Amino acid sequence: MSGARDVPNQLVSLGRSVSGVTLRQLFSQDPQRATAFSQVVSLGDTELLVDYSKQQITADAMSALVAFAGTCGLVEQRDAMVAGGVVNATEGRAATHMATRAVSDATATAALRAESQANDRKLADAAAAVPSSITHVVNIGIGGSDLGPALVCDALAAMRPMQREVRFASNIDPLDLDRALTGLQGKHTLFVVCSKSFGTSETLSNARRATEWLTAQGVQRVADHFIVVTAQPGRVAATGITAGWVLTMPESVGGRYSVSSSVAVAVALVFGLDALHEVRDGMRLIDEHFVQAPLDKNLPVVHGLIGWWNATVLGYASAAVIPYSRALHLLPAYLQQLMMESNGKSVDVNGAAVVRTSPVVWGGVGTNAQHAFFQLLHQGTQVVPCDFIGCSAALGSSQADHDVLVANMLAQSQALAFGVARDEVDGPATLQAHRATPGNRPSTTLLFSRLTPRAVGALIAFYEHVTFVQGVLWGVNSFDQWGVELGKQLATQIEQDMKGTPTKAHDASTDALLAQHRQWRITR
Structure with missing residues (x-):
């Protein structure tokens, strides 16, 4: 993987040129722009249209970006990943x-x-062994062991009947598990404990509390109510957590990339193996497109290049993801981890400093988001590129209302791109400055014909590959996360200091906060 690099002068020059042209002008100059800067891909039971014509990009800039990706070794790194290289x-x-x-x-x-197929056979056996008396599944995990399964389960709930109810507990905050267990009966509840390392403190703490809860509920064979998913099965016994099934995932699959591994066992338990297979099939279709399509027609590559261009050349420090589907309302949180934990780095693969990497990724579901932060998107002083995501066929009971939803999505991308000038604003002249919107705010629209399990899988894989592409261009390692380690180490020490006489001096602020907490805390 290439190291830190300067932005080529050609791209810097193209960026200056694009900054001096509005989207209105780009569309006026090229009547075929919408066609030239969009593409449709078939995904089995659905189709996906990606329209990036409202991005601040030109054909010359796209050609230069594709060439730059080549010099960064994108194809070689992609092929090395497929081959199982380091x-x-x-x-x-x-x-x-x-x-x-x-x-x-x-x-x-x-x-x-072959390794994944062996894991899948065990997953299928475990799912088949769960009796019909189990009516509720509680998934315990954090990060990718929570966000991925939660996103898929929440999305599929709008598409497939649920065989069991599923709940999720991730946080060490005791309220999280307390609420997940509210109204449940131990004899009808199964816990799925996901931890790649099987050393994640939040997950193990919640798993132990779940064990205590089952015992208090009078459950005799506690192990029958646990399925563990980990890359370190040898560590399970030492934790004191007993499980009827221990499923494995490869050590080479990162947590935030693990939703198609055994980590997704909750999906199979709640919606059936067929639904999980459809999600994976959608991911595979995008995978095949990613490794086979030429770079300039490769949707994850093109989207990744444009995101890199926005952040690195145009200098936009954040990016918003706005799904216009309640079924995808957890997608922004999922992508926050995927993209920022992967590429939120300040050094390259060789340890050299880099100037700019991942933007801040955030978002919300439409149309709710329109009544929350869209004021800033339209008239704020920061330009925030947006991804709009929707589908044409309604999942709910009213196609008419769904059409209104899609109309709002299209209207927002149009308003962001083209705005309204002061002399175009109706009403009193005194309000023209307040009501005018500058436009020229870039966005990409991803429109599915139908939102299906395959579409959900395709969307996840699409952003996985976008993340990889951008990591290669920035020269960073998208598969480690060393930045989270210091906080874990300090938390362990502070936790010990809470329980007894503090043994280590921290900074003055932390010492004062710790002392106040020790004074106020209530031990139950």
Whole structure:
């Protein structure tokens, strides 16, 4: 993977040129722009249209970006990832998430597929062994062990009947598990405990509390109510947590890339194996497109290049993801981890400083978001590129209302792009400055014909590959997350200081806060 690099002078020059032209002008100059800067891909039971014509991009800039990707070694790094090469240099690991849904050498080697297939057989056996008396599944995990399964389960609830109810507990905050257990009966509840390392403190703490809850509920065979998912099965027994099934995931699959691994067992338990297979199939279709399509027609590559261009050349420091579907309302939170934990780095793969990497990723669901932060998007002093995501066929009971939803999505992308000048504003002259919107705010629209389990999987894989592409261009390792370690270490020490006489001096602020907490805390 390439190291830190300067932005090529050609791209800097193109960026200056684009900054001096409005989207209104770009569309006026090219009547075919919407067609030239959009693409449709078939995904089995649905189709996806990606329209990036409202981005501040030109054909010359796109050609230069594709060429730059070539000089960064994008194709070589992509192929190395497919082959199981070490692309996570700081940890000496491959990144084999594509193997967890692959069916051919196109996206994973036979050896990598064989490992995933063995894990899948055990997952299927475990799901089949769960009795019908289990009516509720509680998934305990954090990060990718929570956000991925939660996103998929929440989305599929709008598409498939639920065989069981599912709840999620991730936070060490006791309220999280307390609320997940409200109204449940131990004899009818199964816990799925997901931790790649099986050392995640929040997850193990919640798993132990779940064990205590089952015992208090009079459950005799507690192990029958636990399925564990981990890359370190040998560590399970030492934690004191007993499980009827221990499913494995590859060490080479990062947590935030793990939703197509055994981590998704909750999806199978709640919606059935067929639904999980459809999600994986959608991911595989995007994987195959990613490894086979030429770079200039490769949707994850193009989207990744434009996102890199927005952040690095045009200098936009944040990016918003706005799904116009209640079924995808957890997508922004999922992408926050995927993209910012992957590419929120300040050094390259060789340890050299880099100037700019991942933007801040945030968002919300439409149309709610229009009544929250869209004022800033339209008239604020910061330009925030947006991804709008929607579907044409209604999931709910009213196609008419769904059409209104889509109309709002299209209207927002139009308003952001083209705005309204002062002399175009109706009403009193004294309000013209207040009501005018500058426009020239870039966005991409992803429109599915239908939102299906395959579409959900395709969307996840799409952003996985976008993240990888941008990491290569920035020269960072998208598969490690060393920045989270210091906070974990300090928390362990502070936790010990809470329980007894503090043994280590911290900074003055932390010492004062710790002392006040020790005074106010209530021990139950």
